[in-house]
Amino acid sequence: MTKQPTEKSTDETTDQAAPEEQPVELLTLAGGLPPVIDTPEALAAYCDLVAAGTGPVAIDAERASGYRYSNRAYLIQVKRAGAGIGLIDPIPFGELSPLAEAIGDAEWILHAATQDLPCLAEVGLRPVALFDTELAGRLLNYPRVGLATLVETLLERRLRKEHSAVDWSTRPLPEPWLEYAALDVEVLVELRDLLAAQLEEAGKADWARQEFEHVRGFEPAIRVDAWRRTSGLHKVRGRRTLGAVRALWETRDAIARERDVTPGRLIPDAAIVAAATAMPTSRGALLGTSGFHGRGAARHSREWLAALQAAAELPENELPTRVTHGDGPPAPRTWADKDPVAARRLELARAAVSALAEEHSVPLENLLTPDTLRRVMWSPPGTRDPVDLLEAVIDQLRALGARSWQIGLTASALSRAVLEAEDGTARPRRRRQGVAEADPDGAPDAEPDATSDGVSDGAT
Numbered sequence: 001m002t003k004q005p006t007e008k009s010t011d012e013t014t015d016q017a018a019p020e021e022q023p024v025e026l027l028t029l030a031g032g033l034p035p036v037i038d039t040p041e042a043l044a045a046y047c048d049l050v051a052a053g054t055g056p057v058a059i060d061a062e063r064a065s066g067y068r069y070s071n072r073a074y075l076i077q078v079k080r081a082g083a084g085i086g087l088i089d090p091i092p093f094g095e096l097s098p099l100a101e102a103i104g105d106a107e108w109i110l111h112a113a114t115q116d117l118p119c120l121a122e123v124g125l126r127p128v129a130l131f132d133t134e135l136a137g138r139l140l141n142y143p144r145v146g147l148a149t150l151v152e153t154l155l156e157r158r159l160r161k162e163h164s165a166v167d168w169s170t171r172p173l174p175e176p177w178l179e180y181a182a183l184d185v186e187v188l189v190e191l192r193d194l195l196a197a198q199l200e201e202a203g204k205a206d207w208a209r210q211e212f213e214h215v216r217g218f219e220p221a222i223r224v225d226a227w228r229r230t231s232g233l234h235k236v237r238g239r240r241t242l243g244a245v246r247a248l249w250e251t252r253d254a255i256a257r258e259r260d261v262t263p264g265r266l267i268p269d270a271a272i273v274a275a276a277t278a279m280p281t282s283r284g285a286l287l288g289t290s291g292f293h294g295r296g297a298a299r300h301s302r303e304w305l306a307a308l309q310a311a312a313e314l315p316e317n318e319l320p321t322r323v324t325h326g327d328g329p330p331a332p333r334t335w336a337d338k339d340p341v342a343a344r345r346l347e348l349a350r351a352a353v354s355a356l357a358e359e360h361s362v363p364l365e366n367l368l369t370p371d372t373l374r375r376v377m378w379s380p381p382g383t384r385d386p387v388d389l390l391e392a393v394i395d396q397l398r399a400l401g402a403r404s405w406q407i408g409l410t411a412s413a414l415s416r417a418v419l420e421a422e423d424g425t426a427r428p429r430r431r432r433q434g435v436a437e438a439d440p441d442g443a444p445d446a447e448p449d450a451t452s453d454g455v456s457d458g459a460t
Contacts, residue, residue, distance in 0.1 A: 043096075060110065135208070345377040390411060
């Protein structure tokens with residue numbers, strides 16, 4: 001409803017009050033809720049529709065995070081023009097090669113692709129081309145890039161949220177859950193088209209293509225010493241106690257994997273830390289320890305006690321240390337003591353990259369990951385010739401996985417940080433004739449003149 005206009009002011013302009021904000025309309029399924037596809041015949045029929053369809057394919061997957069140990073998909077949603085929505089139960093099928101063949105080389109549209117690509121690959125689904133709507137939103141610098149937020153912001157429709165944390169391994173899946181899942185792909189193609197147009201308008205379409213291609217090859221990182229992620233580990237004192245945490249964590253992980261339940265449903269991290277600190281030796285003492293309650297704690301009490309006993313008997317030289325030495329640089333807070341020049345490099349580089357992120361309206365972590373920035377600043381190339389240094393930084397960034405657009409924007413700034421940190425000066429950030437530009441596909445494209453510091457400001 002629009003309010004009535006106020007009386008005219010003395011300059012004869014009409015001062016119209018802002019209209020009352022209307023509630024955003026709830027998104028519904030245009031074609032109704034399709035039946036779940038859980039037989040070979042139903043899958044073949046839907047795959048025929050997908051193969052005959054046109055345009056990109058919207059895909060989503062539902063996992064049972066928080067309930068199951070595995071990361072497998074328990075429902076896969078697909079939508080393509082001419083085929084409608086397909087709700088596929090992947091559990092009856094060992095793999096989904098018929099669907100992969102039907103999609104062919106069509107572009108996939110996913111939201112937060114790295115979350116779903118691993119579980120889709122498990123059933124033989126791997127994209128040839130990809131558009132990630134979440135990543136597109138990040139490159140466009142939207143402050144919030146959740147699917148529901150982008151749909152509401154760009155399409156003025158509201159997505160349901162009430163079933164986001166349900167156990168998707170439940171069978172049969174309730175109809176309200178299925179409707180919630182189907183809505184995740186209902187307008188994904190429309191959202192993709194709007195974001196693609198905005199990327200083009202912002203001059204970021206090529207950035208997006210490079211990012212999507214990078215994401216397409218995503219593989220989950222293999223965690224080393226995953227037990228060190230135990231919540232509350234910072235409270236633990238002594239290597240023997242650390243060994244007990246490790247033993248309990250690894251025992252819990254093995255049981256959870258065998259039973260396909262999320263580890264925290266057996267005993268929480270807090271219980272692991274409490275038992276490792278107290279080191280109970282009897283079932284009664286164990287079950288009296290904070291956090292050891294419920295069926296998971298009691299049913300596996302023998303395994304918990306055996307893990308604690310093994311940790312108690314472990315030779316000193318086999319106990320874990322508090323600090324691990326990975327292949328990366330130390331924590332930035334220690335740089336000032338370990339290498340003051342490196343600390344200055346990092347300070348200058350962070351400021352420069354932050355300024356570039358603001359200038360190009362892109363989140364800092366998408367312009368260059370903090371890990372990449374730290375690695376280059378901790379172990380920069382050895383040369384200090386400005387042109388050779390820039391070329392070496394470009395090679396270093398590429399080896400660390402940075403994309404060409406990121407290298408083109410940041411390599412010169414990082415090179416300058418290396419030089420300025422060592423000579424103690426802070427050069428003004430401006431373009432000059434003859435300054436070498438960062439070329440991510442090769443060496444700098446110009447030799448610096450005699451008055452130049454040999455590096456550019458990195459802007460493109």
